[in-house]
Amino acid sequence: MSTLLQFYKFSLVFTLVCLGLAVWYGAASTGTLVGTLGLLWIVVILSILEVSLSFDNAVVNATVLKDMSEVWQRRFLVWGIAIAVFGTRIIFPLAIVAIAAGLGPLAAIELSLNNPQEYERIVSGAHVGIAGFGGAFLTMVGLKFFFDADKEVHWIAVIEEKLTRVSALPAVEIALLLLVMWGISTLLPDEEALTFLTAGLLGTVTFIAVDALGTFLDMREQAKRASGVIMRSGLGGFLYLEVLDASFSFDGVIGAFALSNNMVVIALGLSIGAMFVRSMTIHLVRKGTLAEYRFLEHGAFWAIIALGGIMLASVVVHIPEALTGLIGATLIVISLWWSVRWNKRHGTLEATA
Numbered sequence: 436m437s438t439l440l441q442f443y444k445f446s447l448v449f450t451l452v453c454l455g456l457a458v459w460y461g462a463a464s465t466g467t468l469v470g471t472l473g474l475l476w477i478v479v480i481l482s483i484l485e486v487s488l489s490f491d492n493a494v495v496n497a498t499v500l501k502d503m504s505e506v507w508q509r510r511f512l513v514w515g516i517a518i519a520v521f522g523t524r525i526i527f528p529l530a531i532v533a534i535a536a537g538l539g540p541l542a543a544i545e546l547s548l549n550n551p552q553e554y555e556r557i558v559s560g561a562h563v564g565i566a567g568f569g570g571a572f573l574t575m576v577g578l579k580f581f582f583d584a585d586k587e588v589h590w591i592a593v594i595e596e597k598l599t600r601v602s603a604l605p606a607v608e609i610a611l612l613l614l615v616m617w618g619i620s621t622l623l624p625d626e627e628a629l630t631f632l633t634a635g636l637l638g639t640v641t642f643i644a645v646d647a648l649g650t651f652l653d654m655r656e657q658a659k660r661a662s663g664v665i666m667r668s669g670l671g672g673f674l675y676l677e678v679l680d681a682s683f684s685f686d687g688v689i690g691a692f693a694l695s696n697n698m699v700v701i702a703l704g705l706s707i708g709a710m711f712v713r714s715m716t717i718h719l720v721r722k723g724t725l726a727e728y729r730f731l732e733h734g735a736f737w738a739i740i741a742l743g744g745i746m747l748a749s750v751v752v753h754i755p756e757a758l759t760g761l762i763g764a765t766l767i768v769i770s771l772w773w774s775v776r777w778n779k780r781h782g783t784l785e786a787t788a
Contacts, residue, residue, distance in 0.1 A: 442718040445512070446710045453703045454478065460699055477695050478704040484691075485708020486715075491742070491763045493712050494735035495576065496676055497719035503672045508720065511673060512713050518677050519709040523684045524702050531565075532557045547698040555696035558688075563627050566746045567634030568641075571612060572682040574743030575642040578608035580736040590733035590770060612639060615747065622751050631750055638682075645675050684709070729777050734770025738763035 440447075457478045461471030500508055533543040536557055547554040580586075581595055582602035589595040601607055616635040620628040648671050684705070691701045719725060725732055741762050745754050 442721070443711070443714045446707075446714040449516070449710045450482070450707050453482075453707050457700070457703050460703075474697075474700060477700055478707070481691055481694060481701065481704025482707035482711075485705050486711050489708065489712045490715070491735045491738035491767055492680065493715040493719060494725070494731060494767065495679065495739060496712075496716040497725055498732055498735075499672050499676055499679075500716055501720045501725065507670075507673060508717060511676060512717055515673070515677060515680070516706075516710055516713055519680055519684070519706070519713075522677075523681045524688060524705045524709070525698070527681070527684075528554075528558050528688055528698065528701075531561045551696040551698070554698065563623070563750045564630050564634040566750050567616070567631040568638040569682040570743045570746030570749075571616065571635040571638030572642050572678065572743075573739050573746065574612055574615075575608065575639055576679060576682075577736045577740030577743060578612065579642075579646070580732075581740075582608040588729060588733075590730040590773065591737075595733070609639060609643075615744075619747055619751060627750070635747070641678060645671075645678050648674060680709070680712075727778075728771055728774035730770040730774045731767070734767040734773075737770075738766040741766065 454475065457475050458471060461474035465471055465474065496511075500511060503511075529540065529543045529547065532538065532546060532554055533540060536543070536546070538546065581598040584599060584602045586595070586599050589599070612635075616632060620632050623631055651671070688701070688705065691705060695701055695704075742759060745759050745762070748754065
């Protein structure tokens, strides 16, 4: 238990602070005990939903973080939460409102606090662009993992082995994504189709740029490192993780309006969840869980492709957030079970080797 607490101590303290702020804000805004408890309950539900829907995020984060130094791991936990809370869950929705409504930053904040219904309408109205950008970025993250000529471990071998062989064709995953986005855009009105395609292209380019930056920094550090130890660049990995986290959060921020249109309540609830996802990531890295469970990474990346595809498809058909989370969780649980089964079958042989 004490070992477990060392990973989640900061998250628990952060949770208590956020719940305290929720009680203070509820008392100040509603003036009643019932109203305060109702607001507190929504914050708790939002935080639980964020954690349950983001386990695949934690696993993928861990695949990047495990190759970074402990210094950058701590920076991801401390600096990253500031970006996740203030950037993705507060500034991002406000920026959408400010751009869409032609308002200044202060006017957007005032609108979110004094006219939450209009604030919700504007943020939800930007769904096509958000889904295009976030869906494209996440899909590229997942495809990049499977379209890899050097990949040797396969979970769903009948599919993954073929993807590995096809990866010899340059940029085949990008071509596949562009075809999917074009197909979806044909089902949209002209104006929305243009917005969707533009956002999707920006999401794809953002992935390429961040991945290229990480590769460049990797090469530079490896050239300087006389020991020959390969470690992902701290800055490149950090930037990659932050963009990845933001892409995961886009849909969650919009989905949170199903429970509340209050910016403060949404920010508090989602921030608690974001903090636990970061602690979970550190836990997975330090305990070596990814190495212990052979196919867990595969399940997480298949879940990311599913999430990216659902985000892209959501501009045409509404897909409940609960179903999205259930699909991701199911893929991860199955990959975990498959890993345990594989370990039981091959454990003795590996130990002998």
